[in-house]
Amino acid sequence: MPRQHPAEPWRIKMVEPLRVTTRHERQQALKEAGYNISLLRSDDVYIDLYTDSGTNAMSDRQWSAMMVGDEAYAGARSFYRLEAAVRKYYGYEHIIPTHQGRGAENLLSRILIRPGTHIPGNMYFTTTRAHQELNGGTFHDVIIDEAHDPLDEHPFKGNVDLAKLERLIAEVGAANIPYVSVAATVNMAGGQPISMANLTEVRDLAQHHGIAVMLDAARAVENAYFIKQREPGWATHSVADILREMCERTDGAAMSSKKDSYANIGGWLAVRDPQLAEQARNLVVLYEGLHTYGGMAGRDLEAVAAGISESVQEENIAARVNQVAYLGDLLTEADIPLVQPIGGHAVCVDAAAALPHVPREQFPAQTLAAALYLDSGVRAAERGAVSAGRDHSTGQNRYPRLELIRLTIPRRVYTQSHMDVVAESVIQVHKERDRLHTGLDFAHEPETLRFFQARFTPSGSGAGSDPFE
Structure with missing residues (x-):
């Protein structure tokens, strides 16, 4: 008889006392x-x-990795370990570290959004929409209707409604849409995933109109797990492979490493376009730190790099x-x-x-x-x-x-x-x-x-x- 709650794949080495109040x-x-x-x-x-976000328990391997953090201001070896981990598991070429996901959102918004532009997405998130609006953009919700119904059992309520997206493109013009914002999973809908098939359709539609697709990858590993469990044709694939396939369908990602990567702080912006990467590296110096630490200590770069590999196990x-x-x-x-x-x-x-x-x-x-x-x-x-x-x-x-x-x-x-x-x-x-x-x-x-x-x-x-x- 299967257990109702399988045992955790870890054991406790240190505890933190909790206070019970009246x-x-x-x-x-x-x-x-x-x-x-x-x-x-x-x-x-x-x-x-x-x-x-940032409230996770790090592993002994993450803590030990922090001890070898390189705190050099420029070119720290810890950055290159993070860069290698992101390239291996997410597949993006250019990685700019930030202090957390909001730093990446800020860079992305300042680089791509101009007053009067429009950003479609599969439901808003608070800080993401705030960055978009502060830079003069307007957010448009193009998620499927099922996502707004708490009782609907649709397995991929994070899916984009392609008809809604096409109508918006026709209404405002592709030139006024800097990118499609895709969250995986969708926080405000209750952590609901987007399917691989839908993400592929979004990528194809966006490419047809010359529009980029940018991923909110904070919980993309969880999304990959749901694809493995729920979407036909993916059950035999590893979570790591599914994650990489998801990212292949996008042009870049903003990441809060405080979620899937188990870290207490950290994030990154990753893009494929070298020109966008150059702009981000220049801008990150103003708001975060040099492009090889981006507001993170070397020890935190190490913790995130180790957490990335653990997250896909x-x-x-x-x-x-x-x-x-x-x-x-x-x-x-x-x-x-x-x-x-x-x-x-x-x-x-x-x-x-x-x-x-x-x-x-x-x-x-x-x-x-x-x-x-x-x-x-x-x-x-x-x-x-x-x-x-x-x-x-x-x-x-x-x-x-x-x-x-x-x-x-x-x-x-x-x-x-x-x-x-x-x-x-x-x-x-x-x-x-x-x-x-x-x-x-x-x-x-x-x-x-x-x-x-x-x-x-x-x-x-x-x-x-x-x-x-």
């Missing part, structure tokens, strides 16, 4: 943070599922995705409304379905994330209207069809028992959801990327009206 302590912490889980101190969090990626699926299965069995199918890096609770009595303008996902933290000290991430921000032309809140809280699982950090605790808390909050009789209003709203720094207050707050008391 409900009263969590109430105080939540108020001090303005009901924004982004502003909580990590010391006040028990199980931190806010993100899998079959047993590692299988354990990673299966742990996420384990939590998803527990919540599905308890009839918690989730984005289906379960994604590669997170389990996403449909907050709009869980709290249908809370109006969208009172931010159900933000409300549910705060309630989950209050119940157990588990920190999730809001991925709904707060993250979506405001429309720049109208000033009105954007209300995406997906109003989610994201339970994001760091790699090699938490055990099956931690997942059980998370499931118990989500289920308990769901049982008591009627206590959340009101949502949250802005007390302070930043202009850009508001979900990081915003503060809230319970809607219609007054005596006896605070659901978080």
